[in-house]
Amino acid sequence: MTAISVPVPASNVGLGGTLRHGLTLAGRSVLKIRKNPESLLDVTLQPIIFLVLFVYLFGGAIQGSTDAYLQVLLPGLMVQNITFASLGTGVALNTDISKGVFDRFRSMPIARSAPLIGAVLGDVVRFLVTLTVLITVAVVMGFRVQTDPARFLVAILLLVAFGLCLCWISVFVGMLVKSPQAVPGVLIAFMFPLTFGSNVFVPAGSLPSWLHAWVVINPVTHLTDAARGLLLGGDWVGHAGWAFLWAVAIAAVFFPLALRAYRRRVG
Amino acid sequence: MSYAIEAEGLVKRFGSTVALDGVSLTVPTGKVLGVLGPNGAGKTTAVRVLATLLRADEGWARVGGYDVVTQANAVRALAGLTGQYASVDEDLSGTENLVLLGKLLGLSKRDAKARAAELLAKFELTDAAGRAVKTYSGGMRRRADLAASLVGRPQVLYLDEPTTGLDPHSRNEVWATVRGLVDEGVTVLLTTQYLEEADQLADLITVIDHGKVIANGTPHELKRRTGGQSLQVRPTVLADTPKVAEILRELTGIDPVVDAENGLLSTPVDNPLLLSSVVRRLDDAGITADELGLRLPSLDEVFLTLTGRTTPAPEGSLA
Numbered sequence: 001m002t003a004i005s006v007p008v009p010a011s012n013v014g015l016g017g018t019l020r021h022g023l024t025l026a027g028r029s030v031l032k033i034r035k036n037p038e039s040l041l042d043v044t045l046q047p048i049i050f051l052v053l054f055v056y057l058f059g060g061a062i063q064g065s066t067d068a069y070l071q072v073l074l075p076g077l078m079v080q081n082i083t084f085a086s087l088g089t090g091v092a093l094n095t096d097i098s099k100g101v102f103d104r105f106r107s108m109p110i111a112r113s114a115p116l117i118g119a120v121l122g123d124v125v126r127f128l129v130t131l132t133v134l135i136t137v138a139v140v141m142g143f144r145v146q147t148d149p150a151r152f153l154v155a156i157l158l159l160v161a162f163g164l165c166l167c168w169i170s171v172f173v174g175m176l177v178k179s180p181q182a183v184p185g186v187l188i189a190f191m192f193p194l195t196f197g198s199n200v201f202v203p204a205g206s207l208p209s210w211l212h213a214w215v216v217i218n219p220v221t222h223l224t225d226a227a228r229g230l231l232l233g234g235d236w237v238g239h240a241g242w243a244f245l246w247a248v249a250i251a252a253v254f255f256p257l258a259l260r261a262y263r264r265r266v267g
Numbered sequence: 268m269s270y271a272i273e274a275e276g277l278v279k280r281f282g283s284t285v286a287l288d289g290v291s292l293t294v295p296t297g298k299v300l301g302v303l304g305p306n307g308a309g310k311t312t313a314v315r316v317l318a319t320l321l322r323a324d325e326g327w328a329r330v331g332g333y334d335v336v337t338q339a340n341a342v343r344a345l346a347g348l349t350g351q352y353a354s355v356d357e358d359l360s361g362t363e364n365l366v367l368l369g370k371l372l373g374l375s376k377r378d379a380k381a382r383a384a385e386l387l388a389k390f391e392l393t394d395a396a397g398r399a400v401k402t403y404s405g406g407m408r409r410r411a412d413l414a415a416s417l418v419g420r421p422q423v424l425y426l427d428e429p430t431t432g433l434d435p436h437s438r439n440e441v442w443a444t445v446r447g448l449v450d451e452g453v454t455v456l457l458t459t460q461y462l463e464e465a466d467q468l469a470d471l472i473t474v475i476d477h478g479k480v481i482a483n484g485t486p487h488e489l490k491r492r493t494g495g496q497s498l499q500v501r502p503t504v505l506a507d508t509p510k511v512a513e514i515l516r517e518l519t520g521i522d523p524v525v526d527a528e529n530g531l532l533s534t535p536v537d538n539p540l541l542l543s544s545v546v547r548r549l550d551d552a553g554i555t556a557d558e559l560g561l562r563l564p565s566l567d568e569v570f571l572t573l574t575g576r577t578t579p580a581p582e583g584s585l586a
Contacts, residue, residue, distance in 0.1 A: 013340065024370045032358050035399065100354030104415060107318050107353055109344040110371050266320075 013111040021110040022117030029092065029122020043088075043130035047081045048137050054201065055141065062202060067142055074138045075155070075227035076200030079220050081130045082159050083195050086166040089123045090174025090183040097265065098180065106266060116262065120167045127163045131156060146232045155230035158240055162223055165247035168254035175261035200224050219246030271296040271423050271454035272317060276326035279312050279478075286312040287323065288478035294471070299445070299455040301469030301486075303462065305574060309478040310458035311350065314427045317456065318348045330423055347416035350427030355408075355415045357401040361392050364400060364411065368418045386414040390444070406437025413444060424448060426457045430464060442467055462570055476574050490563035498542065499533040500549075501558035508532065511556075514548045536561065 013021070033039060051074070059069030096102045096115070105115050135143075145152050173186050197211065198204075198220040204212055215221050223243035229236025272294040279287040286309045294300040304310050315321035317328055319339040327334065333341040355364040362383050369379030387396045390410040395403060400411055409429065416424065426445065430438040445468055449455060459465055465472050466486050474482040474489075482489055502511050508530055515523040515534050518541060523534035536542075542561055549556060564572075 021371055024367065028356070028359070028367055031363060032356070035358050099357065100350075100352040101356050103320055103350075103353040104348075104355065104368075105371070106320055107343060107346075107348040107416075108368070108371055108419070109340045114371075 013109070013114075018111035018114055018117070021114035022121060025105070025114055025118025026121035026124075027118075029118060030125055033122075033125060040126070040129055043081065043085045043126050044133045046084070047077065047130055047134045050077055050080070051134060051137055051141070058201070070138060070141055070143050071232060072228060073201070074134065074143050075231050076198070076220075076224040078131055078134055078155075078159055078227055079162070079198075079223045080195040080200055081134060082127055082163040083166060083191050083220065085126045085130050086123065086163050086170050087184055087187050087191075088126050088170070089119050089167045090170035090172075090187065091180050092122070092174075093119050093171060094174040094177065094180040094183055097175075098178075102266060113259075116171065116258075120164060120171070123163065123167055124160060127160050131159065147230060151230045151236075154240075155227050158223065158226060158230070158243065162219075162243060162247045165251040165254075168251055168258045171258040172254050172261055175258060175265045194218065195220050198224060219243055219250075222246065269296045270294060270329075271298075272300070272328070272330050272456055274313070274317065274326065274328035277313065277316055277323045277328060278325035279309075279316060279321065279323050285478050287316070287326075289326070290475065290478065290480055291326075292473050292480065292483075294454055294456055296454050297449070297452050298470040299449055299457060299468050301465035301472045302456065302458040302475060303460075303465050303472055303570070304458075304475035305460065308475045310475055311352075311427055312478075313475070314348070314350065314425050314456065314458055318346060318353075318425050319343055320348075320353075344419065345421060346423040346425060347419060347421030348425045348427070349409075349412050349416040349429055350425070351431070352427075353412070353416070355400050355411050358399060360397050360399055361387055361403075361411050361414075362396045364415060365418055368415055372419045382418060386417060390414045404437075406433055406440060409433060409437065409441060410444070413441070417448075421453065423454045423456070426455060428458055428460065431460070438464075474570070474573055482569075482573050487563070489569050496536055496539065496561045496563055497533045498536045498545065499531060499558060499560060499562050500545065500556050501529070501531045503555045503557050505530045507554045510552060511549070511554060514545065514552065518544055518548070531558070533562075 054073055054077075055066050055070045059066035059073075063069035063072065093102075093116070096119075102115060106112070169190075170183070170187060174183050177183055177186060198215055198218045200220060204215045204221065207215055219242070222239045225239035226236045226243050228234065229239065270293045272292070274293070275291045277287045277290040278285070288309075290309065290313055292300065292302070292313075302310050302313065312321065316323045317330060317335060319335050319342050322336060327336075329335070330342045331345045333345065335342050356367075359367070362380075365383035365386055366376075366379045369382050370376065374382060384393075384396070387393050390413065392407060392410060392414065395407060400408060403411060413426075413429070429445070430441050433441065442464070445455060445457070455468075457464070457468060469486060472482075472484065472486055472489055473480055482492070484492065498515075500511055500515070502508055508525065508527070511532055512523050512525055515532060519534050519536065521534065523532045525532050539561060546559065549559075
């Protein structure tokens with residue numbers, strides 16, 4: 001039996017330590033996904049169902065042809081699925097707290113925020129999975145990126161950044177509700193108007209004026225327009241700017257709220 | 268004497284509930300303190316404060332000389348925690364859990380794996396090391412929790428009801444492990460509802476009820492303080508029972524309690540010297556005894572005297 005000495009850390013964890021602990025815990029999230037692939041059903045099966053259902057059911061009615069509808073729908077569906085995928089952070093954190101895993105981490109000499117950072121970074125994996133599934137199925141159905149790899153990459157980065165900011169809403173709700181099962185219930189009530197009250201599925205011009213007024217300021221609309229510009233060609237910078245501002249504003253409001261709820265929840 | 272754990276006047280309120288109402292306790296380095304009390308007495312709250320998971324509203328506590336509030340991280344580096352709320356991840360295997368904790372504590376991947384294997388072997392979990400923890404039995408699960416709290420080689424260990432819900436066999440295994448750790452010099456604070464557990468493991472006992480410390484001392488002192496001794500005799504020949512009863516009555520002036528079924532006589536005594544008189548008289552009468560001695564009250568009786576309540580029957584003992 002070899003003795004391995006554990007270093008006694010300083011009284012405070014620095015930035016480097018925080019990042020290292022956060023990454024280690026993000027590694028745990030990835031390991032859990034690998035062990036429990038069915039935890040990915042919501043970011044794999046659901047996007048496929050949405051894609052197939054909307055393209056073949058509504059494509060003809062909305063856009064005149066399913067092929068043309070697929071082109072405009074996919075960028076919007078990417079935004080919608082990123083939004084839904086951000087649910088995972090709140091569920092995962094609430095599960096960890098109610099199962100006592102969180103207290104195990106908190107009893108250790110690691111950064112206080114590391115478990116939060118780990119859960120949020122772990123969600124990036126879910127974002128990338130849902131985007132990969134969507135794009136793959138869409139390409140099989142006939143979708144083609146009209147621009148170049150650089151703009152495609154910008155679109156992906158923009159979507160992931162947006163998802164990372166939305167995560168903090170999910171964390172906030174995850175800290176407020178009692179059981180992990182309640183997290184999706186609360187968040188879906190908020191995500192449906194956010195994603196359906198947008199130009200993802202129908203042109204904004206077809207909507208009644210009161211709805212139109214919301215749709216044109218909705219961050220999902222701006223991000224969808226940016227993604228369409230980046231994948232299909234056309235103007236995107238202005239919309240990306242608005243979407244980015246929205247994302248920063250959401251994070252600025254919900255990051256402190258989530259931290260406060262977190263401190264209150266775990267004492 | 269140096270104290271590994273010192274707490275003074277801890278108060279913790281949850282809304283209008285007072286969970287801790289001025290709890291003070293000390294644990295000398297290398298000793299085992301049993302914190303005894305009924306459900307809801309405040310034991311777990313006290314442990315959570317000492318483990319830096321909860322901040323007390325009033326009072327202070329030091330672990331290894333470090334303040335639990337202002338030097339919380341140093342306390343966390345020093346102390347390990349095993350409780351039903353500080354748990355391992357059910358989805359991961361035993362090895363994966365321990366390696367993760369090792370990495371968080373700053374071990375390299377190789378060292379973390381070595382430490383995990385070492386601990387799993389120590390807790391006889393090597394065969395189950397690769398299985399998800401959710402497939403473990405209750406006893407295995409508790410051993411895994413215990414192993415998780417030991418990855419960082421803590422000098423102080425909090426065990427919050429470590430055997431609640433375990434069958435007697437698993438309970439004995441946990442006890443053996445705790446004794447082993449104490450032999451290695453670890454200071455242990457153990458909460459329990461089971462007097463037998465405190466009696467088996469603890470050097471010192473603090474009894475808490477309604478958030479207050481109501482008694483303190485060694486198990487022996489507590490037994491002495493809260494009840495007189497009794498003298499017990501079991502004659503070898505059951506037919507001698509009436510004669511022994513007569514001798515006891517003559518010496519103490521009261522009728523002894525006779526357990527006819529077991530042939531056991533007992534009588535309360537205040538003078539320990541009485542024992543030699545009994546021996547002499549039995550000898551004179553030519554009566555031999557299988558059992559003869561002074562007995563302190565059991566901790567159960569002590570607990571009843573202190574709290575006015577009987578202790579709960581151990582859960583899982585029928586399972």
